[in-house]
Amino acid sequence: MSQLYETIQRIEYVIGRRNLPGFKTKGLIALRAGFSLALVDASTPDDPAKLAILKRAAQDVLGENV
Amino acid sequence: MSIKQKLVLGLVACMALLAAATALLVGVGTERAVRLAALQAVEAAGAGLAATERADVEKLDATLLALAANPALAEAYQARDRGRLLAVATPIFERLRRSHDVTHFYVHDPAPARTCFVRVHKPSEFGEVVERATLTQAIEKRGRGAGKELGKTAFALRVVEPWLVDGKVIGYLELGEEVDHFLSRLKAQTGDDYAMLVEKRFLDEQAWRATYGDRKPWGAGEVVVVDDTTGDPSTLAGATVADLPPGGRLVDELERGGKVLARGVVPLKDATGATVGGVVVLHDITALHDALLRVRSGVLVMLLAVAIVMTLLILFLVERLVFARLSRMTETLEDLGARLAGGEYDVAARAPSGPNDEIGRFEEFFGRFLTVVGGLLKELTAHR
Numbered sequence: 039m040s041q042l043y044e045t046i047q048r049i050e051y052v053i054g055r056r057n058l059p060g061f062k063t064k065g066l067i068a069l070r071a072g073f074s075l076a077l078v079d080a081s082t083p084d085d086p087a088k089l090a091i092l093k094r095a096a097q098d099v100l101g102e103n104v
Numbered sequence: 105m106s107i108k109q110k111l112v113l114g115l116v117a118c119m120a121l122l123a124a125a126t127a128l129l130v131g132v133g134t135e136r137a138v139r140l141a142a143l144q145a146v147e148a149a150g151a152g153l154a155a156t157e158r159a160d161v162e163k164l165d166a167t168l169l170a171l172a173a174n175p176a177l178a179e180a181y182q183a184r185d186r187g188r189l190l191a192v193a194t195p196i197f198e199r200l201r202r203s204h205d206v207t208h209f210y211v212h213d214p215a216p217a218r219t220c221f222v223r224v225h226k227p228s229e230f231g232e233v234v235e236r237a238t239l240t241q242a243i244e245k246r247g248r249g250a251g252k253e254l255g256k257t258a259f260a261l262r263v264v265e266p267w268l269v270d271g272k273v274i275g276y277l278e279l280g281e282e283v284d285h286f287l288s289r290l291k292a293q294t295g296d297d298y299a300m301l302v303e304k305r306f307l308d309e310q311a312w313r314a315t316y317g318d319r320k321p322w323g324a325g326e327v328v329v330v331d332d333t334t335g336d337p338s339t340l341a342g343a344t345v346a347d348l349p350p351g352g353r354l355v356d357e358l359e360r361g362g363k364v365l366a367r368g369v370v371p372l373k374d375a376t377g378a379t380v381g382g383v384v385v386l387h388d389i390t391a392l393h394d395a396l397l398r399v400r401s402g403v404l405v406m407l408l409a410v411a412i413v414m415t416l417l418i419l420f421l422v423e424r425l426v427f428a429r430l431s432r433m434t435e436t437l438e439d440l441g442a443r444l445a446g447g448e449y450d451v452a453a454r455a456p457s458g459p460n461d462e463i464g465r466f467e468e469f470f471g472r473f474l475t476v477v478g479g480l481l482k483e484l485t486a487h488r
Contacts, residue, residue, distance in 0.1 A: 062439065065446025076447035076485055 040084045042092065046075050048104040049096050056100075063099060070095035108427055115418055119411040126407050134400045138366075138393055143354040145387035146368025149296055150352045153370065153383055156290055157261060161250045164263035164279045167200065171277055172267050181211060181267070181275060186222050186230070193224045200279070201225075208260060208280030210234075214273050215243045221275065237375040238262045242276055251375025252283060256311040259283045259302060259330055262375070284331045287383075295388065297334040297365075300372060301327040301345055302381035327381060334386060336360070343369050345382035357393075358386070364393040429463050440474060449478035449485075 053063050068075050071092045096104045171177060174196075180189035193209065200206035209224035212234055220230050241249030242264040249264040262280040266273045287298040303326055312322055322328055327345055334340070343355055352370035359365070365386045372381040440451045451474055458464035 061443045061446035061448035063446065065442030065444060065448070068445040069442060074445060074447070074481075076481075 039080045040078075040082050042078055042082055042084055042089050043080045045089065045092055045096070045104060046078055049075070049100070052096075052100055052102065052104060058100075066099045067092070067095045070098055108423075111422060112419060115415050119415050123404075123407050123411045127404055130400050130403050130407075134396045137396055138357070138389065139354060141392050142357065142366030142387065142389055143352075143368065145296075145366055145389065146354055146370060146385050147351045149290075149294065149298070149368070149385035149387060150370030150383070152290055152294055153286070153298075156286055156293075157252070160261055160281065160286075161263055163204065164206070164261070164281070165248055165250070165265065167204070167206070168263060168265040168277050168279055171196070171279075172265060178267070178269050178274070181221070182269070184221075189222055190224060190227055193222070194227075197224045205281045205285050206279055207282050208262065208278065210276075210278040210280075211267075212239060212264075212276040212278060214275050218243075236262065238264045239276060239278070241375070242266055246273070249375070252373070253375050254302065254306050254380060256308040257315045259300070261286075287331050287333050291333045297339075297386040299332040299334055299340050299343075299384040300330040300381065301340070301343070301369075301384060302330050302372065303345065304328055306380045330381075334384075339365075339367065339386060340384055343367065343382070343384045345369060345371070345379075348379060348382055352385070355384075357389070363388055363390045365389065426463070429458065433463065433467055437470065444474065444478055444481070447485075449482040451478055 049064065049067065050060070052058075053060050064075050071088070073088065075092075093104060174192075176192045177189065180192055189211065193211075197206070197209045200209070207225060211221045211224075213219045213221050218233050218235070218239065220232055220234050223229050236253055238249040238251055238253060241251075243249075243266075246266055250262065252259055252261050260280040260282050262278060264276050264278040267275045267277050283300070287300060290296070290298055304322075305326075307328060309322055312320075312328065320329060329337070329340065332340070339358060339360065348369060348371040350371065352368050354366060354368045356367055357364055358367050366389045368385045368387070369382040370385060371379045372383050374380050443451045457471065458467050
């Protein structure tokens with residue numbers, strides 16, 4: 039499982055835990071990250087740059103580290 | 105700076121410009137109205153002066169006709185008895201002087217002699233040939249000759265009538281009055297102030313100085329003040345009589361003792377029709393001036409109020425019709441865009457729909473666009 043996909047799983051966990059609107063929250067993170075989270079799956083190869091951007095976007099939108 | 109701020113600034117600038125331009129126009133219009141009214145007052149004063157002169161000419165003429173019908177006067181004159189003529193005429197002249205401002209009473213011999221047979225007002229002087237224009241008019245027209253005539257120092261209104269006995273001209277009768285009292289009488293009628301100016305070239309300086317001394321100073325300049333009801337010589341400063349139009353000329357507006365006065369000059373003509381000076385007219389236009397200023401202030405206040413109301417109305421309409429809807433549309437599209445990016449592909453159903461105007465059509469277009477993009481992403485995701 040790629041770290042990218044794993045990070046998205048953690049994001050979905052936080053969204054579920056905090057009962058946030060799923061599509062909108064993920065969309066806001068995707069808009070900040072610059073790519074669609076829905077197109078990332080377990081086989082998507084890791085990209086350190088994309089991963090860093092995704093974590094920063096999640097931090098900005100969710101207000102916590104994932 | 106936002107579009108809304110730019111729009112507000114632009115609107116305020118436009119309204120300020122419009123208000124300034126209108127204020128300028130109102131100001132110019134007010135000044136013109138005041139000048140026009142002042143000029144009309146000056147022209148009316150000139151007409152009043154002429155009317156007063158006409159009335160006095162009629163008065164003197166009627167008196168002359170009565171004198172011509174006096175058989176005692178005619179008999180004395182036809183007998184060439186100067187003493188008897190004076191004995192009959194002097195009491196009549198004294199009454200005329202006391203009651204009607206008559207200052208001159210002559211009997212002239214007929215043409216071609218044109219000699220002064222008797223001066224009832226100055227019996228010691230007689231016998232000279234009279235060349236005055238009014239006598240010439242009476243001889244040539246075999247009727248009335250009338251008008252203002254300058255002497256060496258005085259300006260008198262004279263009326264001459266042929267003295268007819270049994271249809272034959274036996275001589276000429278002349279009555280005259282100094283014009284000084286004209287202005288005080290005119291002032292009593294109109295409330296305006298007047299000053300009569302005569303060009304010095306028509307007068308004899310030595311005779312003037314000898315007659316009037318300091319009472320009516322000869323002074324500097326091209327004109328001398330013959331009569332003045334203003335009581336303030338400074339009000340005559342700068343009033344010139346050169347090149348006066350027939351109806352007179354408005355010189356300026358003066359402020360004296362809390363009053364606004366229109367100052368003008370109308371031509372002063374002698375019996376030959378030649379302009380020999382001018383009459384300065386001071387007409388009180390305080391009420392008119394104040395009324396027009398009040399109108400101008402009212403217009404400016406109204407204009408300011410309309411500009412403010414119009415600005416607020418335009419801003420309200422633009423805010424309501426454009427900016428509020430753009431704001432709502434932006435919020436909605438940000439929300440839908442985020443949902444779409446987050447994987448909710450059927451967001452088109454949530455797309456806003458508004459009235460069929462410019463913004464409404466854009467919202468509709470964007471809704472259709474989201475439908476297509478959402479459908480495309482759904483297909484792509486399904487085929488992975």
